[in-house]
Amino acid sequence: xxxxxxxxxxxxxxxxxxxxxxxxxxxxxxxxxxxxxxxxxxxxxxxxxxxxxxxxxxxxxxxxxxxxxxxxxxxxxxxxxxxxxxxxxxxxxxxxxxxxxxxxxxxxxxxxxxxxxxxxxxxxxxxxxxxxxxxxxxxxxxxxxxxxxxxxxxxxxxxxxxxxxxxxxxxxxxxxxxxxxxxxxxxxxxxxxxxxxxxxxxxxxxxxxxxxxxxxxxxxxxxxxxxxxxxxxxxxxxxxxxxxxxxxxxxxxxxxxxxxxxxxxxxxxxxxxxxxxxxxxxxxxxxxxxxxxxxxxxxxxxxxxxxxxxxxxxxxxxxxxxxxxxxxxxxxxxxxxxxxxxxxxxxxxxxxxxxxxxxxxxxxxxxxxxxxxxxxxxxxxxxxxxxxxxxxxxxxxxxxxxxxxxxxxxxxxxxxxx
Numbered sequence: 001x002x003x004x005x006x007x008x009x010x011x012x013x014x015x016x017x018x019x020x021x022x023x024x025x026x027x028x029x030x031x032x033x034x035x036x037x038x039x040x041x042x043x044x045x046x047x048x049x050x051x052x053x054x055x056x057x058x059x060x061x062x063x064x065x066x067x068x069x070x071x072x073x074x075x076x077x078x079x080x081x082x083x084x085x086x087x088x089x090x091x092x093x094x095x096x097x098x099x100x101x102x103x104x105x106x107x108x109x110x111x112x113x114x115x116x117x118x119x120x121x122x123x124x125x126x127x128x129x130x131x132x133x134x135x136x137x138x139x140x141x142x143x144x145x146x147x148x149x150x151x152x153x154x155x156x157x158x159x160x161x162x163x164x165x166x167x168x169x170x171x172x173x174x175x176x177x178x179x180x181x182x183x184x185x186x187x188x189x190x191x192x193x194x195x196x197x198x199x200x201x202x203x204x205x206x207x208x209x210x211x212x213x214x215x216x217x218x219x220x221x222x223x224x225x226x227x228x229x230x231x232x233x234x235x236x237x238x239x240x241x242x243x244x245x246x247x248x249x250x251x252x253x254x255x256x257x258x259x260x261x262x263x264x265x266x267x268x269x270x271x272x273x274x275x276x277x278x279x280x281x282x283x284x285x286x287x288x289x290x291x292x293x294x295x296x297x298x299x300x301x302x303x304x305x306x307x308x309x310x311x312x313x314x315x316x317x318x319x320x321x322x323x324x325x326x327x328x329x330x331x332x333x334x335x336x337x338x339x340x341x342x343x344x345x346x347x348x349x350x351x352x353x354x355x356x357x358x359x360x361x362x363x364x365x366x367x368x369x370x371x372x373x374x375x376x377x378x379x380x381x382x383x384x385x386x387x388x389x390x391x392x393x394x395x396x397x398x399x400x401x402x403x404x405x406x407x408x409x410x411x412x413x414x415x416x417x418x
Contacts (some may be wrong), residue, residue, distance in 0.1 A: 030259050033067045037094035037248075038078035038086055040101065042200040045221050047280045049073060051152040051246060051273040052096035058269035059262075067262050069094065080198035087249040088145045095249040096151060100181030101196070105144075107321055108328045110182040111335055112137050112148060114244035116314040118335075121153040121243030121278060123342045128245070131338045136331050147255040151270040152246035152277035157238035158222065159302055160215030161206070161231035166302065169309045178202055178214035182317075183240030189313040199225070206230045219288035220281060234297045239310060246277070 037056065041049040049071075056069035074080035083095035084102050099112035111133070119127055127133040128150055141148050160179070166172065173191030177184075184194030195211050199221075205211045207230045214231070215238060216222055228234070248270050255263065293299060318336075322329040 030063075030066060030261065033258075033262065035067075035069045035093040035254070036077065037069050037071045037096060038074075038076075038083045038092045039071060039095070040074050040080040040083055040097040040198070042075075042198075043073040044224055045199065047220065047277055047284070048152065048154070048199075048217065048246065049096075050280075051277040052248070054276055055096075055151055055248065055266075055269040055273040058272055059265050062265045062269070063262065067265065071096070074198055074200060080200075081196070084144065084146065084249065087251050090145075090251050090253065093251055093254045097247060097249065098180065098244065099148070099247055100244075103182055103185075106140075106327060107182060107185075107325065108140050108331055111331050112141075112245065112247055113181060114241040115335070116183050116186050116240040117242070117311055119243050119339055119342065120346075121155050121245075123339070123346070124153065124243040124245050125150070125274075126342070127335065127338050132334055133338075136334060140327060140331065142252070145252050147250045147252050149248045149250070149267060149270045150245050151248040151273050153274060154217050154241070154244055154246075154281050155278050157241040157244065158215065158218045159235035159238045160213055161222070161227040162213040162233040162235060163231050164212075165233055165300065166235060166306065168303060169306050172306070175213060176211045178205065178211050179240070180215075181240060181244075186240070186310060186314045186317055189317065190309060203227065203230065218281060218285050219292055220284040223288045223292055228292050228295055228297045232296070232298055233300050234292065235300050235302055237302070239302070239307060245274075 037052055039049055039052050043049055052071045056071050059067050059069055072078070074083075078086045078092060078095070080097075081101050083092075083097050084099075084105070086092045087095045100110040100114065102109045114124070118124075124133075128137075137148060160177070164171070169190055172187065174193065175191070176193045176195055177187065178195045178197045179187065179192075180196055184192075184196065188194055195205070197205055197211070197214075199216060202211075202214045202216060203225055206214050206227065214227060216225060216227070222228070222234075248266075250266070258266070289299075318332060322332050
């Protein structure tokens with residue numbers, strides 16, 4: 001054999017082998033990891049519970065199966081309201097929850113989810129990712145050995161299911177109301193007896209009369225949980241949850257021990273699940289609301305008098321809590337400044353567009369000739385003309401349009417409307 005040809009071919013083969021080694025995915029050289037995630041939610045709620053499963057699948061697929069996260073429903077491994085303690089102690093590596101469940105530890109937790117009369121979902125994301133919120137909350141969570149990542153948002157929620165009509169602030173006195181987060185403290189100022197109950201336990205509490213009213217998320221989840229079977233009046237809006245964010249908790253030591261590529265996978269997967277959750281709610285809520293109304297639910301707006309009283313109580317509570325809690329004050333001062341700017345900006349374009357377009361569409365729908373118009377709503381579905389509502393003319397028209405639009409829905413035997 002020609003020695004020079006041999007050396008040349010051997011050198012070429014060596015270079016090729018080295019290149020192949022360098023080109024091999026870094027993931028193939030990373031150790032396999034098996035983690036457990038404790039959810040605060042029941043499996044029956046495929047959208048809110050499903051966000052954690054979606055995240056886990058994305059991590060699994062991105063890592064070629066080398067990073068596996070097993071999701072446990074609330075109560076399977078850890079009680080729904082015990083997941084923060086479990087992550088802090090390292091009992092589990094991860095959790096998926098709503099941070100405002102833990103305001104008993106510190107009311108500052110609530111900023112990670114939603115505050116009464118606070119940010120909507122877009123504004124919450126803006127605050128967290130571009131307005132300093134993530135840094136503020138990371139500093140706060142460090143004291144609990146938790147690294148928190150946004151992983152879901154429901155959008156603005158409904159105000160809940162009530163056995164009796166709520167016509168004034170007086171009707172709140174003594175009301176046993178299942179409500180999560182800081183809002184319970186606000187309503188307590190107005191005589192409500194707030195109850196924090198896991199999602200899977202709300203129905204029996206309402207059915208047995210242990211509570212008088214309950215809120216959860218919105219039509220899609222509320223229909224699944226069957227609240228319309230035990231309470232007739234369905235109120236809106238959920239002023240305490242304009243854009244409630246769900247979060248994945250990771251034990252800080254476990255997070256810092258992950259290879260950088262795995263941390264990037266978890267971040268990306270949580271971001272994807274965050275968008276998918278709200279997309280599903282927005283797509284599924286209209287048909288679910290039609291089915292609920294067709295089944296006898298009576299849609300009601302909270303009286304303006306009540307909303308104003310709640311707003312005043314919320315502002316008072318913010319001031320009181322800030323005076324007593326330095327951690328809360330630090331986040332609140334920055335959050336409020338951001339909220340005030342956002343509210344001014346959204347009034348210029350976003351709110352103007354929404355108010356005009358929604359009202360115009362409702363007015364046009366009512367103007368359609370009878371022969372082609374949707375069936376008129378039954379009395380049980382019509383909006384109340386109690387005189388309690390002192391909204392602007394445009395808002396009144398919008399409420400009326402809402403009643404006509406959703407009152408036209410027909411029972412579908414549990415199937416989604418087309």
